[in-house]
Amino acid sequence: MSAKAATRHSDSHTGGPCRPKGPPPAPSSAPHNALPRSASWVQLSGHEGSLMPSHSGTVLKRFCPHEQRCLQLLMGDAPLRPFVPEFHGDTTITTATVVAVAVTTTTAPPSRYRSSSQRYNRMQDLLAGFRAPAAMDCKMGVRTYLEEELALARRDPQPRADMLAKMVAVDPTAPTALERERGAVTKPRYMQWRELCSSSASLGFRIEATKKSDGTLRQDFKRTKSRDEVRAALEEFVGGDAVVMESYIRRLHALRVALEVSPFFRSHEVIGSSLLFVHDAGGPAGVWMIDFSKTRPLPPGTALDHRTAWREGNREDGYLGGLDNLVTILEEVAAAAAEAAGAEPRGRRRC
Ligand code: I3P
Numbered sequence: 001m002s003a004k005a006a007t008r009h010s011d012s013h014t015g016g017p018c019r020p021k022g023p024p025p026a027p028s029s030a031p032h033n034a035l036p037r038s039a040s041w042v043q044l045s046g047h048e049g050s051l052m053p054s055h056s057g058t059v060l061k062r063f064c065p066h067e068q069r070c071l072q073l074l075m076g077d078a079p080l081r082p083f084v085p086e087f088h089g090d091t092t093i094t095t096a097t098v099v100a101v102a103v104t105t106t107t108a109p110p111s112r113y114r115s116s117s118q119r120y121n122r123m124q125d126l127l128a129g130f131r132a133p134a135a136m137d138c139k140m141g142v143r144t145y146l147e148e149e150l151a152l153a154r155r156d157p158q159p160r161a162d163m164l165a166k167m168v169a170v171d172p173t174a175p176t177a178l179e180r181e182r183g184a185v186t187k188p189r190y191m192q193w194r195e196l197c198s199s200s201a202s203l204g205f206r207i208e209a210t211k212k213s214d215g216t217l218r219q220d221f222k223r224t225k226s227r228d229e230v231r232a233a234l235e236e237f238v239g240g241d242a243v244v245m246e247s248y249i250r251r252l253h254a255l256r257v258a259l260e261v262s263p264f265f266r267s268h269e270v271i272g273s274s275l276l277f278v279h280d281a282g283g284p285a286g287v288w289m290i291d292f293s294k295t296r297p298l299p300p301g302t303a304l305d306h307r308t309a310w311r312e313g314n315r316e317d318g319y320l321g322g323l324d325n326l327v328t329i330l331e332e333v334a335a336a337a338a339e340a341a342g343a344e345p346r347g348r349r350r351c
Helices: 065-075 147-155 161-170 177-182 187-197 227-238 242-261 319-340
Strands: 003-012 051-053 058-062 087-101 111-124 134-140 205-211 268-270 274-279 285-290 295-297
Touching (some): 058 087, 065 295, 147 187, 242 285
Antiparallel strands (some): 087 111, 274 285
């Protein structure tokens, strides 16, 4: 017999010292009143089961020291703080599971328990406060593996059968004869292939997943590559909602300004990080930077511009180039929708 018996939370606010005094500012375009949260909570992408809803408008994400370090620093980075989830320290959950029950007739059965602990980073639930949120995860950058992962794979290749299987599922012709013979591919090879068959390599971002307000989840974007395909997917996500498109575009412009002056952004290689878009029909809408487990500090005294093409060793990630493309394509979507609705397209308005 096996059943979940009890869980215990113990918070250790390791994020505390980095947090400025007083409540953090709420993003201007997102609601932060205490509306009931959506009943249909969903993890859009990332490692399955690594994220779960918690109390008081927070989520728990499986602990990653790199991510914690970034979130702590971002709480003190004035330009970017409004664009990242508030960090609330980490917490450990101990789960006791009944592993055996000795059945006796006279007394209550003595039970044996196995307990396990898992540490989590606690952060703001970005969906809290929306009524029936639609959400989209866009992975940013031209590159989704760290330079250090590349170096490690050279020293110790560790070919993976699961990644070959995922590759074949999308394109049976993708593996080379040697990879087929070995029955495996290395992780950087898989990641590079993912970048090339999606829009990461060409546009500097890719859509990972979308969820509509009715709960419909789409994660079938692995081959959404061309500009037209990406535009069509964005169009479908915003559903012609002018208020939402306008809010997203405004927020992305503000994010770009913040990124260009952020000390954190200048001094980090930002890999595998996403932009999370969330809106209710007719507004409000918000965009946040999430997922910092593969964001690494640069050596002191060095900086990235996040637009220069990547060559191994320069650690550029193409994040801002991707954001430029994302903004331009969204503006095209908004202009086309305005034209179709008979209004003046956004770019041609006088004021
Ligand atoms: C996964 C995706 C993840 C990556 C994961 C890949 O591929 O690229 O970002 O995790 O590696 O399997 P896909 O989206 O095609 O399923 P990291 O970003 O943490 O490296 P993993 O299997 O080693 O976790």
